Amino acid sequence: MTLDKRLQAVADFVPKGCKVADIGTDHGYLAKYLYEQDNSRYVIAADLNAGPCEAARKTFAEFGLEDKIPVRQGSGLEPLSAGEVDTVCIAGMGGKLIADILAGKKEVFAGLKTAVLQPQNAARELREWLLANDWHVADETLAKVDGRVYQIIKAENGISDDKYTDIELLVGPKIIKKRSELFEEHIIGIRTGFEKVVEGLSKVKDLSDEQNMKLQETKEKIKELNSLL
Numbered sequence: 159m160t161l162d163k164r165l166q167a168v169a170d171f172v173p174k175g176c177k178v179a180d181i182g183t184d185h186g187y188l189a190k191y192l193y194e195q196d197n198s199r200y201v202i203a204a205d206l207n208a209g210p211c212e213a214a215r216k217t218f219a220e221f222g223l224e225d226k227i228p229v230r231q232g233s234g235l236e237p238l239s240a241g242e243v244d245t246v247c248i249a250g251m252g253g254k255l256i257a258d259i260l261a262g263k264k265e266v267f268a269g270l271k272t273a274v275l276q277p278q279n280a281a282r283e284l285r286e287w288l289l290a291n292d293w294h295v296a297d298e299t300l301a302k303v304d305g306r307v308y309q310i311i312k313a314e315n316g317i318s319d320d321k322y323t324d325i326e327l328l329v330g331p332k333i334i335k336k337r338s339e340l341f342e343e344h345i346i347g348i349r350t351g352f353e354k355v356v357e358g359l360s361k362v363k364d365l366s367d368e369q370n371m372k373l374q375e376t377k378e379k380i381k382e383l384n385s386l387l
């Protein structure tokens with residue numbers, strides 16, 4: 159059983175020997191891989207729903223890992239106690255939900271050193287939330303699965319002196335620095351979203367001041383994205 163490139167990229171950011179919880183584990187593939195790749199890791203698999211917890215238990219049993227990886231049912235960090243893990247992975251959820259999960263149990267969040275996050279959307283808002291909560295973006299990468307490019311963020315506890323522009327928060331500061339082979343596709347993906355907004359607003363007959371401002375701002379964003387290519 160191999161991980162797809164998205165989950166592999168998440169796994170690659172998880173420190174060796176850490177105590178890690180995979181929040182929203184679903185089938186448990188990532189948790190299984192994290193344990194098998196480095197069995198000095200303490201791995202917990204957690205999910206909100208009973209079905210995924212059952213699926214994860216099944217995966218672990220199939221590989222004789224049922225006594226190695228505890229499965230906990232509950233929302234976000236709720237099933238964890240303070241200091242129990244120093245790392246979390248939260249993949250395949252919206253950026254807003256990921257931030258809400260991190261904020262959801264302060265005593266657990268305070269004990270984290272690393273969070274490996276793969277937001278399906280709102281990556282910019284997630285980066286802003288991390289910075290506002292005295293975390294920083296330590297590394298980032300892109301992974302493509304089934305034609306879609308995903309952003310993976312390795313965030314670490316602690317303030318950094320780095321100040322990011324609007325466009326860096328949107329695209330990913332480390333993603334811009336690295337300019338990997340998926341960079342252009344990533345930019346085009348973001349740009350397409352903005353182009354749809356421009357298209358929609360351009361059809362409105364009498365734009366309000368607010369709509370007009372949004373239109374100008376969106377066009378400016380498209381220009382800035384183009385300048386990165």
Ligand SMILES: C[S@@+](CC[C@H](N)C(=O)[O-])C[C@H]1O[C@@H](n2cnc3c(N)ncnc32)[C@H](O)[C@@H]1O
Pocket residue numbers: 165181182183184185204205206207210232233234235248249250251259
């Ligand atoms: C789209 S799946 C992603 C599974 C896996 N993390 C991945 O990236 O392939 C989302 C999973 O998160 C779980 N989930 C949704 N909200 C959650 C929450 N607040 N706390 C924990 N798990 C949650 C769902 O039950 C589901 O199993």
